[in-house]
Amino acid sequence: MPEHAAPAKRRGRPRGGSDARQRIVAAATAEFSDLGYDGATMRGIAGRAGVDAALLHHYFGTKADLFGEIVGAPMRPDLKIPEILAGPRDRIGEAILRYVLDVWEQPEARRRGILVLRSAIGNKVATPLFAGFLSRELLVRIAAGIGLPDAELRASLVATQVAGLLLARYVLRLAPLADASVDELVAWVAPTIQRYLDAPSP
Amino acid sequence: MPEHAAPAKRRGRPRGGSDARQRIVAAATAEFSDLGYDGATMRGIAGRAGVDAALLHHYFGTKADLFGEIVGAPMRPDLKIPEILAGPRDRIGEAILRYVLDVWEQPEARRRGILVLRSAIGNKVATPLFAGFLSRELLVRIAAGIGLPDAELRASLVATQVAGLLLARYVLRLAPLADASVDELVAWVAPTIQRYLDAPSP
Numbered sequence A, B: 001m002p003e004h005a006a007p008a009k010r011r012g013r014p015r016g017g018s019d020a021r022q023r024i025v026a027a028a029t030a031e032f033s034d035l036g037y038d039g040a041t042m043r044g045i046a047g048r049a050g051v052d053a054a055l056l057h058h059y060f061g062t063k064a065d066l067f068g069e070i071v072g073a074p075m076r077p078d079l080k081i082p083e084i085l086a087g088p089r090d091r092i093g094e095a096i097l098r099y100v101l102d103v104w105e106q107p108e109a110r111r112r113g114i115l116v117l118r119s120a121i122g123n124k125v126a127t128p129l130f131a132g133f134l135s136r137e138l139l140v141r142i143a144a145g146i147g148l149p150d151a152e153l154r155a156s157l158v159a160t161q162v163a164g165l166l167l168a169r170y171v172l173r174l175a176p177l178a179d180a181s182v183d184e185l186v187a188w189v190a191p192t193i194q195r196y197l198d199a200p201s202p
Helices: A018-039 A042-049 A053-060 A063-070 A077-085 A089-104 A107-122 A126-146 A151-171 A175-179 A182-198 B018-039 B042-049 B053-060 B063-070 B077-085 B089-104 B107-122 B126-146 B151-171 B175-179 B182-198
Strands: none
Touching: A018 A042, A018 A053, A018 A063, A018 A126, A042 A053, A042 A063, A053 A063, A063 A126, A077 A089, A077 A126, A089 A107, A089 A151, A089 A182, A107 A126, A107 A151, A107 B107, A126 A151, A151 A175, A151 A182, A151 B151, A151 B175, A151 B182, A175 B151, A182 B151, A182 B182, B018 B042, B018 B053, B018 B063, B018 B126, B042 B053, B042 B063, B053 B063, B063 B126, B077 B089, B077 B126, B089 B107, B089 B151, B089 B182, B107 B126, B107 B151, B126 B151, B151 B175, B151 B182
């Protein structure tokens, strides 16, 4: 069936309208659930949905794009962080933290971010999927961008601090963190991220 | 919330045997759910369970003890951290982190800790309860022990790093963190905690 047309945000939307789209989303969800993030392939998803793999790429982009869209990810650090890593080295901690907090300060992005975090942690099927996406699309890229010993460990340590901060401020809403300004949080926490990314290995 | 039938370690068991115990656990669960951690009272729980408040205290200790027992908390940082804060000031970051990781390295404690974290974050009713417990029993006490400006914010920042590390290592099992030794993690992360607790406010 011919599928191209109504412009979605960045990509086309399959013509059979919401039918084809729903079929692809259902197929991708099943593929990710069955095989995990690393095991899932765009070809497999296309097969399940009964559409051509090239067409799937054309409409939904990469596996990371498709996953981000399915989980309703409010930000795509896999796209933004490499850009930040290419900037001034001594401001990376601050740049990462400001990027993340600026996104989460927007109510709609925060609402979706909380949903993603809740299901990534609260749901046993979602947990390894989310971890796979995080590792493959984000941590490995940061590690490649750092080019230091222990690069993957460093990237993962950054993830611990950022995730813990998001949880405590936006999900648990611990008062001192929920009440702090973005500037205050950056002043406290950016040096942590900076240290994980550029201090000598202990 | 999981009920566990294992005998209470330090305290007696209500005479009526497991009936009275189950009634108290059910009453406490309802009270915490209805009123939140801060709003729940031992008197209210005793009333719901139809037992005397003094008896409830005698068998279950404080509200924190009862909550910790109901959620199956694998550790009681509210009891241990003040002890650590009374020790050498320049090793507090390391002492806190070693205490937490040593507990979580034990399989049974880890299993229960993961359950508690999952439900604290994944379950909307459990989230504010857990946050209330954390604030009231842990963060406020750490803050009092620090005696510095921004004490509650500092304590909360420690919580972000510790929680993020536990999540990433034990729940998401991100490979570089899951594979690291406790000593490696302490070497990387203890300075973060130490800085939050004793660096000048930025």
